[in-house]
Amino acid sequence: MVAVTTPTEPIAAPPVVDETERPVRRIGLVPSASMITGAAIGLVWFWIPLGLLVIGVSSIPSIIGFALAAVVFVYLIRGVDRVERLRSEAVFGLGIAEPPRKLSHYTGFQRWAHQLWLDVSSVRFWKSFGHHYLRMTYDILATAIAFALIVFAFAGPAIATAIDNSDDAADLSFLSPPLAWLLALVALVAAVAILVFAPALDVQIDRWLLPPSPTAALQHEVSALSDARQGAVSSAQAERHRIERDLHDGVQPRLVSLAMTIGLAQTKLDTDPPQARKLIAEAHDDAKSALVELRNVVRGIAPTILSDRGLDAALSAVVQRTENAGIPTTLNVYLPRRLPEEVESVAYFVVAEALTNVATHAQASQAVVTVRLDDSAEVLYVSVFDDGVGGAEAPAPDDATGLRGLADRVRAARGTFTVSSPATGPTIVTAVLPCAS
Structure with a gap:
């Protein structure tokens, strides 16, 4: 399977969410329950990622053992980061932007290995690791103190009263029952206060470590703009x-x-x-x-029909030419509104060039074009499928035509471009284009 990808993920700076515009639950039943649940799970979970890290470091002389431990550790922290962000959103209502993640530009196994290295060497990865352990440690300590106070509140007066009423243990009495009841009341109030108000610090930990750092976001934006400029x-x-x-x-x-x-x-x-x-x-x-x-x-x-009547009409004309060439083509378009001119132009040329390749080289019996706008994410998805022979490859670096030309167009629009084309077919050309108004 041959894959052609642009070297970076869809690149727009992560959106900055103004948390003053959304309610944030710092205290309440849900945050308290989350803290208690996190502490209970953390008593067991605390040692698993840490143990993998220790095993990986201690297994460095054994390449296979170190590699296996490292791979599991990376995937574990990736999953932990995702779960922590979902928890933060569900429990506290925080809409924290996800830090940019650099993607490998290689293909196949080399891409997978290089992506692991990019992840483990990124600030985002270790911030996720640090955030998870800081929050888990805090939840365990806060919950443990609260439950210790509750145990004292219920057991302390009883023990003090029993010792006071026992003739044999009179010398062991160091706390009078009235003082024990007073301290029990104080301990109970303190325990409730911890369980109620301690989650507020969880919110701050999330705000400290989950968002992208300004420097990383700026570097990502500079890299994205440089890549888009090169593509243009x-x-x-x-x-x-x-x-x-x-x-x-x-x-x-x-x-x-x-x-x-x-x-x-x-x-x-x-x-x-x-x-x-x-x-x-x-x-x-x-x-x-x-x-x-x-x-x-x-x-x-610049097709006149594209500027006059929009992307739907322009693609219909392209599909009609392909059908005239003897290849039945289905066009599925969902566009509730007109898109920016640059996005329409790039989407048009992706479909036009892909269908030209289908008519010229694919020996296909059918083709399917799908263009769909995801308004919530402000992203346009474009795909062209054919059931002909595969083997589509990007040209050499000095040949800026065909698939490479399409990849450059999409990259200039700060989108992603992929080609899946195993030797026996089918071929799927996909472009994802940001299209914020």
């Missing part, structure tokens, strides 16, 4: 080369032929009018053919 430059160069090739190979020879035919007609106009008329008719046909080729070149730059 590569895409512009590819487009310029395509226009030059189309004009040089198509329109220019047609215009040269037109000029020569008109020149011959001028020489025959006085001496051989019938031949001159014939040459003028040929020139007229050449002019119409040149206009058609010019329209094709312009359509490759």
Whole structure:
């Protein structure tokens, strides 16, 4: 299976949530229950990730043991990070933005191994580890103190009264029953106060360690902008080369032929009018053919139907051309509103180029185009499926056409582009484009 991906994940800076606009539950039944539950689970869970870390470090001389422990540890902390964010949202109502995660640009096993290294060497990974253990330790201590106070509140007066009433243990009495009842009342109030108000510090721990650091977010944004700029430059160069090739190979020879035919007609106009008329008719046909080729070149730059009638109509025209080439094509479009011009243009060219490849190389019996807008995430999903032969690969780095050209276009729009094309087929071309208004 061949996969072509852009080197970074869909890149927009993580949204900053204004927590003053949403209710935050610092205290209450749910936060208290969460703290108690977390403490109970933590008594067992506390040692599992820590034990894996210790085993991994102690197994460094054994490469296999170290690798297995490291892989399990990384996946464990990934899962812990996800669970902690869900807990923070569900218990406290915090909408904390997820820190950016750098993705590997390799494919296959190399991608998986490189991604593990990127994760374990990131600040985000160790902040998640530190947050999990700090919060778990705090919950265990707070809950343990509260329950110890409750035990004293119920057992202390009884023990003091029993000792006071026992003649044999009179010398052991160090706490009078009235003082024991007073301390029990204080301990009970303190225990309740801890269980009620201690979760407020959990909120602060989440706010300290779960959000992305400003420096990391800024570095991620700079990297994203640099990558998008490189994609825009590569895409512009590819487009310029395509226009030059189309004009040089198509329109220019047609215009040269037109000029020569008109020149011959001028020489025959006085001496051989019938031949001159014939040459003028040929020139007229050449002019119409040149206009058609010019329209094709312009359509490759900015299709008029796209700007006038939108993405749905433009894709319908592309699909119709594919069906005229003998490949039944299904178009599924869900677009409740017009999208930004750049997003529509990139989506159009992804579908157009992919269907051109299907008609030219795939030997497919059918194709399916799906374009869907996820309004909640402000993301446009574009996919082109065909059941023909696979093996689609990105061209060499110095060939900025075809799939590579599409990848550059999508990268310039700060989206992701993938191609799944095993040798026996099918082929699926997918683009995910951010489309915030």
